Amino acid sequence: MINYPSSKLPDIGTSIFTVMSALANAHKAINLSQGFPDFNCPAPLIELVHAYMLQGFNQYAPMAGVPKLRENISLKTEKLYGYLPDADTEVTVTSGATEALNAAITAVVKTGDEVLLLEPCYDSYAPVIRLCGGVPVYVPLALPDFSVDWDLVKRRISTRTRLILINTPHNPTGAVMTKQDMDMLANLLEGTDTLVISDEVYEHMVFDGQQHYSALQHPQLRKRSIVISSFGKTYHTTGWKIGYAVAPAPLTAELRKMHQFITFSTPTPLQMALADFLEEEAHYLQLPDFYQAKRDFFLEQMKGSRFELIPSAGTYFQLAKYNNISDEYDLDFAKRMTKETGVAAIPVSAFYHDKTDHKYLRFCFAKGEETLQAAAEKLVRL
Numbered sequence: 001m002i003n004y005p006s007s008k009l010p011d012i013g014t015s016i017f018t019v020m021s022a023l024a025n026a027h028k029a030i031n032l033s034q035g036f037p038d039f040n041c042p043a044p045l046i047e048l049v050h051a052y053m054l055q056g057f058n059q060y061a062p063m064a065g066v067p068k069l070r071e072n073i074s075l076k077t078e079k080l081y082g083y084l085p086d087a088d089t090e091v092t093v094t095s096g097a098t099e100a101l102n103a104a105i106t107a108v109v110k111t112g113d114e115v116l117l118l119e120p121c122y123d124s125y126a127p128v129i130r131l132c133g134g135v136p137v138y139v140p141l142a143l144p145d146f147s148v149d150w151d152l153v154k155r156r157i158s159t160r161t162r163l164i165l166i167n168t169p170h171n172p173t174g175a176v177m178t179k180q181d182m183d184m185l186a187n188l189l190e191g192t193d194t195l196v197i198s199d200e201v202y203e204h205m206v207f208d209g210q211q212h213y214s215a216l217q218h219p220q221l222r223k224r225s226i227v228i229s230s231f232g233k234t235y236h237t238t239g240w241k242i243g244y245a246v247a248p249a250p251l252t253a254e255l256r257k258m259h260q261f262i263t264f265s266t267p268t269p270l271q272m273a274l275a276d277f278l279e280e281e282a283h284y285l286q287l288p289d290f291y292q293a294k295r296d297f298f299l300e301q302m303k304g305s306r307f308e309l310i311p312s313a314g315t316y317f318q319l320a321k322y323n324n325i326s327d328e329y330d331l332d333f334a335k336r337m338t339k340e341t342g343v344a345a346i347p348v349s350a351f352y353h354d355k356t357d358h359k360y361l362r363f364c365f366a367k368g369e370e371t372l373q374a375a376a377e378k379l380v381r382l
Contacts, residue, residue: 009127016123016350023335024344030375033334033344035171035317037366041236042283048273061268063260065093065244069275073244076278080203081216089249092256093271095263097201097230097243102128103258104197104226104245105163109134113162118148120351122171122199134162138353144310146173150184157188164189166215167199169206169314172351172362176206176314179213186220195251196221201230201243202315204287207295210313216246226251231274234284236366240270291316291365294372298365301376307361316366319348323359325382330357337361341382343375 020033040046064070070087078084085091094100101124109115111133117125119138126136139156142149153164164185168177185196198215206212215225226247232238245255277283295312302309308321326333330347338344345361365372 008131012127016346020334020338020344020346023338027339027342029338029342029344030371031344032363032367032375033346035364035366036238037236038371039236039368045235045273045277048276049269052269052272057268057272059268061265061271063265064256065091065266066268066271066275069093069271072275072278077216077246081214083216083222085246086249090246090252092245092252092259093266094243094245094259095266096232096241097228098124099262100228100243100245101125101197101199103255103262104228105129106132106258107254108195109162112160114158114160116153116156116161116164118166119353120172120348122167123350125165126353136353141173143358146170146175148177148181150188154188161194163195163197165197165199169202169212171202171315172317172346172348173319174312174315174317176210177213182213182215182218182221186218189224190220196225198225198227200227201233203229204234204284205291205316206288206314207292208313223248226255234287242266242270242274294365297369298372298376301373302379305380306382307379316364318363318365319360320363321360330359330361334361341378343378
């Protein structure tokens with residue numbers, strides 16, 4: 001009889017995204033739960049990948065990323081955020097933003113270190129912190145707009161706070177941090193050694209004339225920040241799993257030590273193609289309008305429903321409060337809605353460590369109009 005080791009994460013089960021997508025498939029429901037588009041990436045990008053495959057770019061890429069891609073990331077960062085990172089020492093291409101998060105957290109968090117997380121938050125953050133021996137310290141965002149209560153953040157910072165993890169635009173709520181928010185964060189951290197990981201994978205999805213304000217734009221914050229971005233989100237290629245991290249050279253050196261033992265490198269022909277396509281600014285510059293149109297279409301279709309929807313400020317997610325429909329726990333309601341109504345969404349309690357239920361569901365509107373209309377027709381009948 002083998003005595004198998006006890007679980008390092010005994011309270012962690014299958015991801016809610018996997019659970020709800022599987023339920024949607026089983027009941028042939030419209031899947032607005034997991035965050036992926038149901039439309040294809042730009043055709044020229046596929047052609048570039050194919051061309052590089054045919055040219056023989058099918059072996060290992062450099063560990064830190066293809067040089068041309070890192071150089072173009074650096075140039076794009078300067079155009080958007082007024083800061084030119086060193087492509088050799090401050091830019092790292094990773095196998096998805098989730099891998100970048102894993103490498104970044106693992107690089108800086110040691111046993112006993114505290115990490116502040118603003119809840120609700122993406123479900124990969126806390127498990128990695130715990131696997132490093134770190135201690136997640138949860139700070140709830142303020143309802144109803146899910147803004148940051150900086151006085152509360154200040155009270156939660158201690159001498160053991162190694163890291164604060166922020167996410168803007170914010171998954172799942174769609175909230176967007178402002179320059180004032182970044183100033184508040186910088187002021188709180190002045191004189192400390194506390195670091196920042198800024199998850200900015202939805203940087204090109206900010207609506208209603210607002211602008212994404214990156215930690216890289218803030219002279220004080222960028223000295224202590226690892227900023228993470230996603231090509232998957234930007235180019236509708238979530239299945240390619242390609243992201244990148246920009247950080248000061250000393251932090252990048254430590255992140256790369258982790259990266260080389262997690263995946264080592266990221267697929268070469270995809271990197272080569274993205275390096276070329278990144279020079280086409282039009283695609284990412286038009287994304288705010290592209291996704292705002294989808295958000296607005298979904299909101300219009302949902303006008304006849306009993307859900308309460310405040311327009312998302314960013315990301316491709318829309319929260320919907322359902323307390324006028326049911327007082328069920330959000331996971332129970334989401335499952336019943338999938339089975340009986342034929343539309344799958346994510347219960348927002350899944351983004352809280354203690355499964356706090358504020359009666360919100362998260363819908364993904366990165367879908368074609370036909371899909372969104374068909375889903376809304378079902379939802380307005382609830």
